[in-house]
Amino acid sequence: DQQVKQNSPSLSVQEGRISILNCDYTNSMFDYFLWYKKYPAEGPTFLISISSIKDKNEDGRFTVFLNKSAKHLSLHIVPSQPGDSAVYFCAASDPGAGSYQLTFGKGTKLSVIP
Amino acid sequence: GAVVSQHPSWVICKSGTSVKIECRSLDFQATTMFWYRQFPKQSLMLMATSNEGSKATYEQGVEKDKFLINHASLTLSTLTVTSAHPEDSSFYICSAANYGQGYNYGYTFGSGTRLTVV
16 A cells, blocks of 8 residues: 555656646555655655645755645645656655655656756 | 655565665654655555554555565654565655644655666
């Protein structure tokens, strides 16, 4: 049972346009969400996070939106740049579980076309 | 910022041999380290959680006798794949947690190790 789902394995966007990456979750106990960016043969790097008490968090070109009732979050990148091409992982945590483990989605490969 | 060094970045070994992967937190003390495994086009799957000075907690389906984890100090955790077989070939990634950093849960990932067992 996959608790964090990224249903789009890939996404192609023209440079300068908006990239929207989606993530759905099933565990209502998750209350902290993170997005990571990963290049091939490298470890993930943290991008942006959001706590369940907020519905939006913005950091430069990156904005994460959280809809708790729909158990859905999305990452917006605008404007998209070729350097943004990577795999993006959505992750969620249930601090109540005590161990701060992250549950990851399968990732969405973003290709930004110059 | 926090840096986690993982090595080797890639290793090829013969079937039946053991391989050790190291994960070091360079500028912070990591009370907890996580080991993940990633298959091609798949998610990062948590293998185990290790706390300094205590035994690792393994996820269901992960053989603790095959994947030996040692977290002897606040800056070093090791994963040893014992008697490796071709099906153990994968990308292994560690993550060190410094819970004092609240902005991203304090997770910092290593650069990963590509293990190929021939």
